[in-house]
Amino acid sequence: MTENWWKESVVYQIYPRSFCDSNHDGIGDIKGIIDKLDYLRQLGIDVIWLCPVYKSPNCDNGYDISDYQNIMDEFGTMKDFDELLYRAHEKGIKIIMDLVVNHTSDEHAWFIESKKKYKNPYHDFYIWREGKNGKEPTNWESWFSGSAWEYCEDRNMYYLHVFAKKQPDLNWDNPVVREEIYKLMRWWCEKGVDGFRMDVISMISKAEQFEDGNVMEGHTYGDLSPYVIHGPHVHEYLKEMNTEVLSRYDLMTVGETAGVTPEEAINYAGFDRRELNMVFHFEHMDLDFGEKGKWNDKPPKLTRLKEVMSRWQNELYDKAWNSLFWNNHDQPRIVSRFGNDKEYWEKSAKMLATCLHMMQGTPYIYQGEEIGMTNIPFTSIEQYRDIESHNAWRDLVENGDFTPEYMLKCLNFKSRDNARTPMQWDDSNFAGFSDCEPWIQVNSNYQKINAASQVNDPDSIFSYYKKLIQLRKEHKIIVYGKYQLIMEESEAVFAYIRFYKNEKLLVLCNFTDKDVLCQIPNEYDLIEKELLIGNYHDSLQDPWKLRSYEAKVFKYTD
Numbered sequence: 001m002t003e004n005w006w007k008e009s010v011v012y013q014i015y016p017r018s019f020c021d022s023n024h025d026g027i028g029d030i031k032g033i034i035d036k037l038d039y040l041r042q043l044g045i046d047v048i049w050l051c052p053v054y055k056s057p058n059c060d061n062g063y064d065i066s067d068y069q070n071i072m073d074e075f076g077t078m079k080d081f082d083e084l085l086y087r088a089h090e091k092g093i094k095i096i097m098d099l100v101v102n103h104t105s106d107e108h109a110w111f112i113e114s115k116k117k118y119k120n121p122y123h124d125f126y127i128w129r130e131g132k133n134g135k136e137p138t139n140w141e142s143w144f145s146g147s148a149w150e151y152c153e154d155r156n157m158y159y160l161h162v163f164a165k166k167q168p169d170l171n172w173d174n175p176v177v178r179e180e181i182y183k184l185m186r187w188w189c190e191k192g193v194d195g196f197r198m199d200v201i202s203m204i205s206k207a208e209q210f211e212d213g214n215v216m217e218g219h220t221y222g223d224l225s226p227y228v229i230h231g232p233h234v235h236e237y238l239k240e241m242n243t244e245v246l247s248r249y250d251l252m253t254v255g256e257t258a259g260v261t262p263e264e265a266i267n268y269a270g271f272d273r274r275e276l277n278m279v280f281h282f283e284h285m286d287l288d289f290g291e292k293g294k295w296n297d298k299p300p301k302l303t304r305l306k307e308v309m310s311r312w313q314n315e316l317y318d319k320a321w322n323s324l325f326w327n328n329h330d331q332p333r334i335v336s337r338f339g340n341d342k343e344y345w346e347k348s349a350k351m352l353a354t355c356l357h358m359m360q361g362t363p364y365i366y367q368g369e370e371i372g373m374t375n376i377p378f379t380s381i382e383q384y385r386d387i388e389s390h391n392a393w394r395d396l397v398e399n400g401d402f403t404p405e406y407m408l409k410c411l412n413f414k415s416r417d418n419a420r421t422p423m424q425w426d427d428s429n430f431a432g433f434s435d436c437e438p439w440i441q442v443n444s445n446y447q448k449i450n451a452a453s454q455v456n457d458p459d460s461i462f463s464y465y466k467k468l469i470q471l472r473k474e475h476k477i478i479v480y481g482k483y484q485l486i487m488e489e490s491e492a493v494f495a496y497i498r499f500y501k502n503e504k505l506l507v508l509c510n511f512t513d514k515d516v517l518c519q520i521p522n523e524y525d526l527i528e529k530e531l532l533i534g535n536y537h538d539s540l541q542d543p544w545k546l547r548s549y550e551a552k553v554f555k556y557t558d
């Protein structure tokens, strides 16, 4: 397999709004990130994925862009950005930008022109349709609840918005739109950025015919997914983007591709496809969905998680590259989701990290994950800031599907705001994130869980992540080795082996608070092994026994 820097890198995702506030307004900013570059260097990461910092009215915290070549006032200036890029590069850290080009903000100059009554060059920049019998063109439901169509009086037409109504979808079938996007991408590349994380890139090509979607039980609107995901021209457009932009620079690219299967992922990111380097799939994140989609309060069975993770490891092997993540700004905190954020907080955070970081693919760490940050138990909808959570509350509670108590339970378990509370830097007021009231409440556990108490403690979750990152740099088997699941049927243990040249790794992770005995193929008992990492001391004493949330990794060399 060809070796590439982006296969060997570990990425750290920054959600700037919640990372570090340098100018006393309760909102994180670019200068705040610059202040923390040494912390990131200490952790050992190679690449920052910077969530959107472009000009935006912030209906969806920057995922609604009104100017792609300017910086959001709250985050600073372009001069600050240039300094961040320069300083990060100086420290050997690359930066990939979040590229949100499936849609813009409705306050983008293109949309302001597009919605005008009289024909102009921007009229076809978005997806406009006539109404049907005085109603929306189709019954589609937006991913943020409600209809996916919004009426515009001036044009007497509807425009499509897969997400919020302030996020109109661009019309990628218009070649002028595509050229404008490539132009702005080249502009960022010329600045020296190192790549792009492409927001909902699997949605840029829409179906040729729009028809009503299936109305699933309990839903008012129809499912738009078949009309907007993996559309007929998506690969043609990505290949064009590759020719026009990506192939001209040494970049790392990762596409956010909701609804993707491994087979389709190979189309997007196959080694011979000339499209993207890798994609994010969400199969493992969708396992705890319930009847009302993501709004649920129960974790999935371990065997289902193992099946999904293993299928991706196996099916992409030698054909395409995996991205590995437990967290991002849209997902609740993993230690509260698949771990135990109470008695076994530290052990389970380390176990989850081991389980993911020993797999093949590029690992992504989301800010705060490296110190074991947890979900936040808000007690009222008013404390939430996220548009998706508010829209869902309106739909499910105000329509009487869920009681407020149950919906709060679901939000506590799944809301995106769990990931968006301020980074916990120390035990001072507002967790050292800011010196004034932040835009969203700080988790009250910041006195126990914070970076300052962990960076110099060799037993901390931070130090454990640091070690996992180092190991990846020292052992090619972690990056390139082939994967094989063992103990398939176990509902307690996630165990797998990696193979590379004359080496093997045996990874054992207990997902429960009970002791378990592993069933290991005989040969692993007989040959000499080296313990690479473990989250308990004395892990070698009784090698096949796993205590509560224990993880250990053995290395064998022929």
Ligand code: NOJ
Binding pocket: 060, 063, 064, 100, 163, 199, 200, 256, 329, 330
């Ligand atoms: C996916 C992003 O990760 C999410 O935060 C955003 O709301 C939607 N795309 C719309 O841009």
